Amino acid sequence: xxxxxxxxxxxxxxxxxxxxxxxxxxxxxxxxxxxxxxxxxxxxxxxxxxxxxxxxxxxxxxxxxxxxxxxxxxxxxxxxxxxxxxxxxxxxxxxxxxxxxxxxxxxxxxxxxxxxxxxxxxxxxxxxxxxxxxxxxxxxxxxxxxxxxxxxxxxxxxxxxxxxxxxxxxxxxxxxxxxxxxxxxxxxxxxxxxxxxxxxxxxxxxxxxxxxxxxxxxxxxxxxxxxxxxxxxxxxxxxxxxxxxxxxxxxxxxxxxxxxxxxxxxxxxxxxxxxxxxxxxxxxxxxxxxxxxxxxxxxxxxxxxxxxxxxxxxxxxxxxxxxxxxxxxxxxxxxxxxxxxxxxxxxxxxxxxxxxxxxxxxxxxxxxxxxxxxxxxxxxxxxxx
Numbered sequence: 001x002x003x004x005x006x007x008x009x010x011x012x013x014x015x016x017x018x019x020x021x022x023x024x025x026x027x028x029x030x031x032x033x034x035x036x037x038x039x040x041x042x043x044x045x046x047x048x049x050x051x052x053x054x055x056x057x058x059x060x061x062x063x064x065x066x067x068x069x070x071x072x073x074x075x076x077x078x079x080x081x082x083x084x085x086x087x088x089x090x091x092x093x094x095x096x097x098x099x100x101x102x103x104x105x106x107x108x109x110x111x112x113x114x115x116x117x118x119x120x121x122x123x124x125x126x127x128x129x130x131x132x133x134x135x136x137x138x139x140x141x142x143x144x145x146x147x148x149x150x151x152x153x154x155x156x157x158x159x160x161x162x163x164x165x166x167x168x169x170x171x172x173x174x175x176x177x178x179x180x181x182x183x184x185x186x187x188x189x190x191x192x193x194x195x196x197x198x199x200x201x202x203x204x205x206x207x208x209x210x211x212x213x214x215x216x217x218x219x220x221x222x223x224x225x226x227x228x229x230x231x232x233x234x235x236x237x238x239x240x241x242x243x244x245x246x247x248x249x250x251x252x253x254x255x256x257x258x259x260x261x262x263x264x265x266x267x268x269x270x271x272x273x274x275x276x277x278x279x280x281x282x283x284x285x286x287x288x289x290x291x292x293x294x295x296x297x298x299x300x301x302x303x304x305x306x307x308x309x310x311x312x313x314x315x316x317x318x319x320x321x322x323x324x325x326x327x328x329x330x331x332x333x334x335x336x337x338x339x340x341x342x343x344x345x346x347x348x349x350x351x352x353x354x355x356x357x358x359x360x361x362x363x364x365x366x367x368x369x370x371x372x373x374x375x376x377x378x379x380x381x382x383x384x385x
Contacts, residue, residue: 003314003382007296008303014079021083024056029087036088037349039356040214043169046093050124053084053091059098060122063106067114068122074306078299082254086261092166097121099253101128101174105195108234108242113195117172131161131175131196131220132243141176141243142187146222148177148194154229155179155194157202157222163366167218168205170198180237193239195231202226212359217366252301252315257294257322259364260357263333263350264291270337270346283336287329294322313381320374327364330357 029036033052034045053059058080063069081099084091102121105114120126137143146159157177167173173196180190196203202225208217234242264287271280297318304311334354340347365371 003317004304004311005297005300005314006303008075008300010075010079010299014075017076018079018083021058021080025083025087025089028052028089034088034090039088039212039353039360041090041092043093046090047124049090050094052124053094054122054124059094059124060102060118063102063118063122067106067118069118074302075299078254078302082258085254085258088262093127093169094121094124095255096130096166097126097128097172100130101172104174104193104233104242108193109195110230110232112230113233117195126171127166127169129164129167129170129173129198129220131164131167131173133161133163135160135162135219142182142191142240144176144178144191146175146177148179148192148227150179151226154231155227157194157196157225157227159222161220162217163208164205164218164220165216165367167198167220168207168215172196173198173220174233176239176243188240190237191239191243192236193233193242194227195233196225196227197231200225200227210360210363212356214360216363252298252305252311252318254295254298256298256319257291257326260326260329260361261291262353263330263357264288266346266350266353267333267337270340270344270350272344277339280336280339283332287332290325294318294325298322313378316374316377316381320371320378323364323371327361330354330361334358 028034028049033049050059057070060068061070061072061080062074062077063071065071077098098121102118105117109117117126121128131146132141132144134144134146136145146157146161148155148157155177157175159177161167161173161175164173175194175196176191177194178190179192182188182190198205202223204221204223206219206221207215208219209215210217233239268284271284276284297314301311301314301318304314333350337347337350337354342348
């Protein structure tokens with residue numbers, strides 16, 4: 001397989017949209033809707049912000065107009081996402097639904113599900129989580145063992161999912177469940193994708209706190225939770241088809257290398273002409289060059305998605321390289337800032353941010369797929385395994 005990262009440039013109309021988004025965000029910050037300096041996401045705040053973004057037409061903006069979308073390009077969505085992330089806007093309530101759950105339903109969901117759920121996503125009313133990883137299989141999707149047992153009218157779910165981001169606030173999950181054993185010939189066989197209403201009796205979310213003290217992850221336990229047959233997504237026993245395309249949406253966006261970006265931005269703000277020695281200048285140049293490369297790769301994947309392709313391997317590369325970079329960034333910034341005078345404007349703000357970014361860095365290899373699984377996907381795509 002030949003990897004494809006076309007040297008794509010964002011067209012002029014995307015820059016015009018970028019200015020519009022920046023103006024919107026500046027007004028929201030000025031109005032006190034959110035504080036970009038506060039890394040803690042408040043769910044009430046996030047729900048209110050989702051309604052504001054929806055009013056601008058920026059949720060589901062690439063989707064068909066029949067479901068409330070705008071039929072705009074993936075490159076335009078990329079610009080909106082990038083600006084939201086750079087401003088640390090509280091996008092958690094709608095982001096997963098907009099990024100991957102909605103496109104999955106558009107492609108594989110029944111018409112009834114599309115008509116019921118997609119317009120609500122576009123209006124900023126509902127939130128989604130992803131049910132893939134499990135306690136005994138991690139990010140190895142095809143080793144999933146949580147079961148969906150067929151009964152009259154639907155399925156009973158039993159088992160658990162883990163590292164499920166925002167499950168405790170989500171309205172729906174798109175989950176992968178085992179409906180048949182895998183075969184010796186086809187390890188991917190036997191998995192089925194279901195739309196799970198998170199308010200269904202028999203579903204429990206157990207919190208998993210990370211080092212920064214925030215509740216983002218969950219263990220989701222299913223005990224005879226009934227899901228109606230109408231909530232089937234795609235084909236029974238063939239969920240791998242939609243799961244692989246879903247992961248291309250999940251793993252390639254700017255959120256895969258911008259989560260600790262503030263550490264770099266604050267370092268640049270703290271540096272003045274007197275403190276910018278050769279060591280610091282070289283280090284900053286290297287980090288900015290790496291960031292530029294990651295961004296160009298991510299934009300290229302967005303272009304492939306816009307043309308109807310499924311760049312699964314390229315997306316895995318963006319996620320792997322991006323996670324390694326953003327996870328190491330706080331440590332590298334701390335090294336570069338070590339000789340800055342503490343009384344320089346901005347140094348204290350940098351140190352406070354570094355404390356937070358260092359604590360969240362370990363979780364980055366969990367969300368969106370572990371490094372080991374990603375490298376397995378890349379190796380398989382290159383014909384190396």
